[in-house]
Amino acid sequence: MVIADMNPVPHEAARNACHLCAPLGAGMAFAGVANTLPYLHGGQGCATYIRRYTISHFREPVDIASSSFGENATVFGGKGNLFKGLNNVIKQYHPAMIGVASTCLAETIGEDVAAQIKEFYLQSDGWCPELIFAPTPSYVGSHYDGFHRAVFATVTALARAGEKKQNINILPNMISPADIRYLREMCSDFSLEATILPDYSETLDGGSWAEYHRIPEGGTLLYDIRRMGQSAATIEFNNFLEPEVSAGNYLAKTFGVTNHRIGIPVGVAAVDEFMKLLEQYSRISIPAKYIKERGRLLDSYVDGHKYVFGKRALVFGDVDFAVSIAAFLAEIGMIPIICTAGKERNLPELIKPHMQKALEFHIFEGTDFVAMGEIADKLKPDIIIGSGKGYPLARRLQVPLIRLNFPIHDRLGGTRLRCLGYGGTQELFDRVVNGLLEKQQDDSSIGHAYL
Amino acid sequence: MIDILKDRQNQVFEGRKDQKFEMSCDKISAAGSVSQRACVFCGSRVVLYPIADAVHLVHGPVGCAAYTWDIRGALSSGPELHRLSFSTDLKEKDVVFGGEKKLYKVLTELIDTYHPKAAFVYGTCIVGVIGDDMDAVCRTVSREKGIDVIPVHSEGFKGTKKNGYQAACTALSNIIGTGDISGIPEASLNIMGDFNVAGETWQIKSYYKRMGVNVVASITGDGRVDEIRRAHGARLNVVQCSGSMMTLAQSMKEKYNIPFIRVSYFGIEDMSKALYEVAERLGDAAMLERTKSLVQEEVAAIMPEIRYYRTKLEGARALVYTGGAFKVFSLVRSLRTLGMKTVVAGSQTGDKEDYQQLRDLCDEDTVLLDDTNPMELAKYIQEKDVDLLIGGVKERPIAYKLGVGFCDHNHERKICLAGYSGMLNFSREVYSSVCSPVWSLMPRRRKFTGGI
Numbered sequence: 091m092v093i094a095d096m097n098p099v100p101h102e103a104a105r106n107a108c109h110l111c112a113p114l115g116a117g118m119a120f121a122g123v124a125n126t127l128p129y130l131h132g133g134q135g136c137a138t139y140i141r142r143y144t145i146s147h148f149r150e151p152v153d154i155a156s157s158s159f160g161e162n163a164t165v166f167g168g169k170g171n172l173f174k175g176l177n178n179v180i181k182q183y184h185p186a187m188i189g190v191a192s193t194c195l196a197e198t199i200g201e202d203v204a205a206q207i208k209e210f211y212l213q214s215d216g217w218c219p220e221l222i223f224a225p226t227p228s229y230v231g232s233h234y235d236g237f238h239r240a241v242f243a244t245v246t247a248l249a250r251a252g253e254k255k256q257n258i259n260i261l262p263n264m265i266s267p268a269d270i271r272y273l274r275e276m277c278s279d280f281s282l283e284a285t286i287l288p289d290y291s292e293t294l295d296g297g298s299w300a301e302y303h304r305i306p307e308g309g310t311l312l313y314d315i316r317r318m319g320q321s322a323a324t325i326e327f328n329n330f331l332e333p334e335v336s337a338g339n340y341l342a343k344t345f346g347v348t349n350h351r352i353g354i355p356v357g358v359a360a361v362d363e364f365m366k367l368l369e370q371y372s373r374i375s376i377p378a379k380y381i382k383e384r385g386r387l388l389d390s391y392v393d394g395h396k397y398v399f400g401k402r403a404l405v406f407g408d409v410d411f412a413v414s415i416a417a418f419l420a421e422i423g424m425i426p427i428i429c430t431a432g433k434e435r436n437l438p439e440l441i442k443p444h445m446q447k448a449l450e451f452h453i454f455e456g457t458d459f460v461a462m463g464e465i466a467d468k469l470k471p472d473i474i475i476g477s478g479k480g481y482p483l484a485r486r487l488q489v490p491l492i493r494l495n496f497p498i499h500d501r502l503g504g505t506r507l508r509c510l511g512y513g514g515t516q517e518l519f520d521r522v523v524n525g526l527l528e529k530q531q532d533d534s535s536i537g538h539a540y541l
Numbered sequence: 542m543i544d545i546l547k548d549r550q551n552q553v554f555e556g557r558k559d560q561k562f563e564m565s566c567d568k569i570s571a572a573g574s575v576s577q578r579a580c581v582f583c584g585s586r587v588v589l590y591p592i593a594d595a596v597h598l599v600h601g602p603v604g605c606a607a608y609t610w611d612i613r614g615a616l617s618s619g620p621e622l623h624r625l626s627f628s629t630d631l632k633e634k635d636v637v638f639g640g641e642k643k644l645y646k647v648l649t650e651l652i653d654t655y656h657p658k659a660a661f662v663y664g665t666c667i668v669g670v671i672g673d674d675m676d677a678v679c680r681t682v683s684r685e686k687g688i689d690v691i692p693v694h695s696e697g698f699k700g701t702k703k704n705g706y707q708a709a710c711t712a713l714s715n716i717i718g719t720g721d722i723s724g725i726p727e728a729s730l731n732i733m734g735d736f737n738v739a740g741e742t743w744q745i746k747s748y749y750k751r752m753g754v755n756v757v758a759s760i761t762g763d764g765r766v767d768e769i770r771r772a773h774g775a776r777l778n779v780v781q782c783s784g785s786m787m788t789l790a791q792s793m794k795e796k797y798n799i800p801f802i803r804v805s806y807f808g809i810e811d812m813s814k815a816l817y818e819v820a821e822r823l824g825d826a827a828m829l830e831r832t833k834s835l836v837q838e839e840v841a842a843i844m845p846e847i848r849y850y851r852t853k854l855e856g857a858r859a860l861v862y863t864g865g866a867f868k869v870f871s872l873v874r875s876l877r878t879l880g881m882k883t884v885v886a887g888s889q890t891g892d893k894e895d896y897q898q899l900r901d902l903c904d905e906d907t908v909l910l911d912d913t914n915p916m917e918l919a920k921y922i923q924e925k926d927v928d929l930l931i932g933g934v935k936e937r938p939i940a941y942k943l944g945v946g947f948c949d950h951n952h953e954r955k956i957c958l959a960g961y962s963g964m965l966n967f968s969r970e971v972y973s974s975v976c977s978p979v980w981s982l983m984p985r986r987r988k989f990t991g992g993i
């Protein structure tokens with residue numbers, strides 16, 4: 091259901107934007123490839139801002155190199171800077187791959203980065219790391235689009251044909267390191283070899299070090315990425331990315347790898363769908379461990395159903411995140427108020443199939459936090475689900491904020507938050523119910539310790 | 542072993558006897574080295590951001606504004622417009638056809654909605670390339686809305702953060718001199734280059750008040766447009782964070798004949814020196830007396846606790862890396878107060894003189910770094926066996942990964958470190974990081990922590 095007069099006042103400015111720019115997403119995706127250094131072709135500021143933003147969430151070193159454009163590069167072209175930069179990165183980091191993403195500046199002055207990279211490759215004497223280029227000026231969309239473009243660029247550059255194998259590819263979207271680890275665990279419990287791209291579960295969430303690492307350990311192996319064209323299937327955790335930049339689609343078209351586009355598997359129905367795929371490709375039936383997890387989740391749905399029924403939850407973030415969470419909310423009887431950030435994609439139409447269970451839902455596209463505030467004033471959510479940047483809004487409305495997604499700059503452990511699979515859904519469900527209970531308890535003049 | 546990039550060898554001084562001391566600084570960061578610096582825009586934004594009753598509009602694509610939304614700890618005692626992030630959010634069509642129309646619309650809309658006292662419009666890289674006439678749009682809107690709309694030419698690629706400081710100073714000098722200065726007393730000054738992070742300007746103001754000194758304007762901590770308009774009525778400019786405000790202080794000297802002094806509010810020595818200097822410049826014997834007793838009182842209040850920390854911290858080794866160089870001096874001295882040794886020191890924007898001064902202040906073998914990067918930081922943390930890194934959030938994980946304590950001394954912090962109580966907070970910060978028992982569990986740890 092879309093209520094027209096609920097729309098926030100139209101505006102030209104981005105006021106407290108809820109989305110970030112594309113190179114940030116690209117940097118994050120490249121950081122999930124083994125022994126890879128992300129590299130931004132453009133101004134120094136972009137790289138430093140993006141690093142600071144990413145570091146503050148992951149609380150890990152995140153090195154992103156930059157071409158450091160000055161006036162000269164801006165006026166006469168950045169090729170010299172790119173060559174020098176790549177050489178310096180190779181000398182200092184010895185990477186197996188450099189993931190180059192372009193910023194607005196490079197694209198606006200009309201750099202042909204792809205050609206420059208090719209030239210660098212040809213002129214380099216001897217060994218040269220893999221050089222992957224993703225065009226990511228901010229106008230391609232948001233961090234979400236940058237992330238997927240980096241995955242797309244990596245796959246299209248590296249995947250090769252070959253003898254078909256039993257394994258599968260999973261393109262998991264921007265989920266947390268803990269979710270990636272759980273995903274890996276699921277695949278291994280199904281005895282299924284899966285190439286998860288990207289996999290920053292260790293590179294951006296690692297342990298304490300005995301000595302400094304040039305590039306943190308972990309990440310998807312280049313060897314595995316090269317074989318992605320030989321897999322039996324790809325499962326993409328996204329529904330809304332344009333097909334032209336979907337790596338799963340590319341693998342299907344080019345190598346005949348069956349592509350399954352499902353959202354992020356959150357909520358029983360969505361996880362069931364994912365489990366079926368794992369059963370199908372592993373040819374073993376769902377392990378008892380997950381049947382039990384599912385059972386406990388259903389049992390807790392029953393225990394908690396009254397507390398959540400009819401409650402309004404404002405969920406914000408990139409489109410796949412927001413819609414996947416909203417489908418889960420609909421499944422438990424809550425009313426999702428979906429606020430997506432970044433570019434508009436005709437969502438009111440597109441999300442209908444995902445909202446069939448919803449008692450009622452609302453959707454707003456391309457929102458910033460000021461618009462969200464206006465929406466919230468009208469629709470009065472009981473709870474907010476999204477990144478830590480929702481805090482000022484939650485504070486003003488005096489409703490709980492369930493932190494999830496990226497970025498979380500005001501709490502520890504953003505990397506350990508989960509929503510994926512039965513286990514992750516359980517964690518999220520408990521947090522939502524308890525958030526509502528806590529609010530009810532705090533607001534009560536009596537303050538019962540027995541609810 | 543981590544090597545220093547060839548392009549950077551003149552920006553690292555290793556403190557060896559055979560090495561000639563000549564830092565080459567003020568350079569654009571070497572391409573491909575992961576500089577900790579930001580850009581020109583960042584410099585301007587840092588300086589002007591605390592002006593709380595102005596709208597700050599970033600003209601460019603969304604990122605430049607989004608990454609700077611409410612990340613700084615600069616507080617306001619009144620309006621909080623500075624905590625909002627506004628961007629013209631330029632899209633492809635704006636880049637092709639120009640962003641002036643959009644800028645005009647956005648500015649009008651924001652001024653109508655938020656009724657600011659002034660608006661600052663920051664140009665980012667893209668605007669520099671597509672050639673929008675920001676000045677003209679600002680003039681038009683200013684005329685139509687009757688408030689100052691000030692363009693800040695902070696295109697990221699046009700230099701380093703320092704050029705951003707200059708652009709900010711130019712913007713500020715546009716409003717200084719437009720207010721009525723009657724009634725400003727003799728003993729009056731402007732606080733320049735303090736940004737009221739965690740209420741630091743308030744702390745400093747309270748000292749001046751006790752001394753009997755009137756603060757005309759704070760530029761820009763807890764700043765207000767109307768106060769800044771009157772800044773030319775002060776008798777003295779007291780400049781902290783000299784990197785960012787020197788050009789403004791110099792131009793005010795030329796234009797209004799207002800002398801300036803450079804001070805730092807960090808650490809007991811520097812704080813006291815600042816107050817005494819102000820008293821000497823502006824006051825009489827009575828004020829000097831008041832200042833003396835203020836300093837005595839304040840120092841006496843914090844020393845017992847600081848002495849205790851000193852017993853715990855004696856001999857610990859620090860790496861200090863900050864944005865401006867002036868702050869490094871204060872930190873080296875403050876660490877000495879705590880019995881600690883600075884074994885590596887550096888800044889993002891220091892100049893030749895700064896580094897010479899730093900060299901004189903530090904020990905013979907202290908490593909000096911200009912515009913360094915994670916690899917070099919890691920190298921010297923390991924080689925110099927550092928116990929504490931003082932820097933910003935970007936440096937924190939490098940320290941933590943290597944089992945080393947960290948103290949945030951950047952504008953993002955939420956703890957007041959200026960003044961005497963600030964020195965106490967600083968000591969607590971250092972103590973609670975360096976002496977935490979967790980280090981003794983980390984794979985790469987140092988004996989100092991009392992671990993195994």
Ligand code: SF4
Nearest residue numbers: 111136193194604605
């Ligand atoms: S210029 Fe583009 S890439 Fe750089 S920070 Fe701004 S939006 Fe992001």
Ligand code: SF4
Nearest residue numbers: 133135136580666697
């Ligand atoms: S685009 Fe330019 S102004 Fe914006 S963050 Fe990047 S370097 Fe700075």
